[in-house]
Amino acid sequence: MGAKSAASHLRSNADGNSTEHTALLATPHQPNYTGSRALTRDQYETDEDDEIDANESDLLLARTASIQSGTGLAPESLESSMLRGRQRRSSVTHITRPRDEPGGYLTDDDVEAVIPAALHKSGREFLIDTDYRKFWTIFMGMMLTYFIAAFDGTIMASSHPVITSYFHSSNSASWLSTAFLLTSTAFQPILGRLSDTIGRKGPYIMTMTIFAAATAWCGLAGSMTSFIAARAVCGLGAGGMMTLGSIMISDLVDIERRGTYQSWINAVYGIASASGAALGGLMADTLGWRWEFGIQVPPVILCIILGVIFVPTDLGIQGKRESFMEAMRAFDFQGSFLLTCSTTFLILGLNLGGNILPWSHPFIIASLAISATCFPLCLWTESKAKRPIMPLKLLHSSPRANLIFANFLASLLLNAILFNVPLYFQAVLLTSATESGIRLVAPQVSASMVGTATGFLISRTKRLKWPLTSGTLLSLLGAVVLSMMRRDWPVWAYLLCLLPGAMGQGFQFPGTFIAVLAVSPQAEQAVVTSTLVLWRALGSVLGIACSSLILQNALLAYLRAYVTEDGDGGRGPAWKEDIIERVRGSVEAVARLEGPVREQVVLSYEAAIRVTFLCCVGVGIVMVCLVLPIRLPRLGARK
Structure with a gap:
């Protein structure tokens, strides 16, 4: 039954003042619903032969309401209006309001009002369809901001020794990454919710302006304290640019094509990250470290100009536009x-x-x-809260809660591995820092390539579950094979051990992002995006901190068990404690040891890192358990 036939049937029934209600309606005088079925999440998974018209699907979805009750990962009631998937035919015999709303059951007049609203919602137009040139101008500006933000985030990896040495503050190096990570993470949910009320354009231009000013401040900093403060402000601007950019793309492109443009972003992000890490030290040695930041300012100014001219003022606003003061009064x-x-x-x-x-x-x-x-x-x-900064339904209802927490665990797992694999190469295989870094290039390239391909494949296959399943299983496999590594393996074997986890990362992160947008209404795209990014960032911090805590405690236990004393050779308890402190404080001290004690220390590191990777296996199992049960819709062609 199409939407028009449904509407005409309902109107004729109402005009004839019939005492009997249609098959889609129930009244308080009809309490028995024997044999009826409501639209459920089970209809997300589709049959090839059973198909329902897209407009009829929107009509039925718009007129369906369910009660969310209880705790835990309970199904949510509605799917995104942008989804056009095939659904099993259902004999729907009743549709009701939630019990706590007045009126109890829908009447014919309610359906008369719902039909045009549902059809209008299904016909929502995106800028990519209405003004293609304007869309590409905005999108190219966004990709440029992504490139600069990713380049700036990784440029410190290779150039921070030069900068800290210039200020004679090498012991403050960790504050550079801490300050950037802190602000780029903590304020993202606020920016997402704020953009829902006043529109995307204002916050987007504001964060770009902050980033440009802070980058110039980095280049002009006269002390280490000033430079750290500038990096903190940079983090706020960079995090805001990237988060709002992701939100705006969801406003400009329908979900069926979202994966394609996410792939372009992934490609740009990968190239920028690799360029920043590779060129940071070279630029610091040739142009001077101050120009690393100075050359970033003109492109950001260009992005600001493009944003002011081309980004629509009402982009992202759902319903009535609020003034700044009205938005502030309702802000959480x-x-x-x-x-x-x-x-x-x-x-x-x-x-x-x-x-x-x-x-x-x-x-x-x-x-x-x-x-x-x-x-x-x-x-x-x-x-x-009336308009919460992080709606709790995102954290307790499936599939979005499963997606967010699985993404959190994936970030934790990835960063724990990236933190400990170089340590294995340097402390167990006794390679140099340069050589261990080179061994990580191939996995990172493979992750970037898989991530780029994933978005295109999602847009082509219209399926959302397979990247998540593939990503989680590969990540789990990667943790397992890393826990089985031994010292006498050839170099190519270690590279193979790194590939499953890298490929899992490439599948899971973009797949999760597209999936969580697909199961969220358009009005929640901003808050869902910022919440997902927040939990991913927390996962990265916890991955490093927790794996470091496990490693250090296990290493201490193994060193005390494996390093033996020799009273005749002057190697008493004091000597043993000194060795333990030295090798725990510096990996380079392991290679400088001689004789049996070096073998004992290497064995200790190998055993401690294996314990850490076994803990990663446990995280991977939990992640798989979160992803496998969820049911996701299939993206269909918009009509």
Whole structure:
């Protein structure tokens, strides 16, 4: 039954003042619904032979409401209106409002109002269809901001020794990454929700302006303190540009074609990240480190100009446009403050603990305590907020909760592996830092290529589940084979061990991003995107911090078990403790050891890293358990 036939049938029934209701309606006088079936998540998985018209699908979805109750990962009630999937035919005999809404059941008049609304929603137009040239101008500007932000984020990897040496502050190097990560993570949910109320254009231009000013500040910094502060502001601008860019693409392109443009972004991001890491040291040695930042300012200014001219003012606004003051009155300030505090102090505590400061330091304990206090308060505040900064339904209803937490664990797993694999090469295989870095090139290239291909394949196959399943299983396989590595293997064997995890990363991250957008209404695209990015960033921090904590404790236990004392040779308890402290503090100290003690230390590192990878296997199993049960729709062609 098409949408027009449904409408005409309902109108004729109403005009004739019939005492009997249509098959799609029920009244309080009809309490028995024997044999009826409501639209459920089971209809997401489709049969090849059973097909329902796209407009009829929108009509039925728009007129269906279900009650979300209980706790845990319960199914959500509605799917995105942009999805045009095949669905099993269903004999729908009743549609009701939620019990807590007035009116109880839908009437014929309600259906008269719903039909045009549903059809209008299904005909939503995107800028890519209405103004192709304008779309590509905006999209090219976004890709340029992605390139610059990714380039800036990785340029510090190879050039920070030059910068810290210039300021005679090598012991402050870790603050550079901490400051950038802190601001680029903590403020993203706020920017996403703010853009929902006042539109995307203002926040997008504001973050680009902040990034340009902060980058110029980095190039002009006169002290290490000033440079660290500039990097913190840079993180705010870079994180905002990338998050808002991802949100805006969802406003400009329908979900069926979203994967294709996500692939272009993945390709640009991969090229920029590799360029920043490769050219950072070269530029610092030739042009000077200040020009690393100076050359980034003109392209960002160009992006600002393109944004001011071409980005629509009403982009991202759902319904009535609010003034800035109206948006501020409805803004969730309490939730924003508590979420920012919990995130900020968690990152500070985990990033500095065991690195700059010992875990027993009062600042580390206080930071983790504040985070542990603020996060539950944030959850309580969000449950009461009218327009929450991070809606709790994203964290307790399937499939979005499964997708977000699986993505969180994937980020944790990836960063734990990236942190410990170079350590294995240097402390166990006794290679140089340069050689261990070269061995990571092939896996990173493969991850970038797979990630680029994934978006195109999603757009072609219209299926969302296979990248997630493939990615999680490959990530689990990667952790397993890494836990089985031995010292006497050839070089190519180690490279093969790294490929499954890298390919899993390439499948899972873009696949999760497209899937979580596909199962979210257009009005929630911004908050869903920022929440996903927030949890992914937290996963990266926890991956490094937790794996480091496991490694250091296991290493200490194995060193005390394997390193033997020799009283006759002057190797007593003091000598043993000195060896343990030296090799725990510097990997380079392992290669400088001689005789049996070096073999004992190498065995200790090998065993400790294996324990860490076995913990990664446990994380991978949980991730697979989150992904396998979820059911996702198939993307269909828009009509």
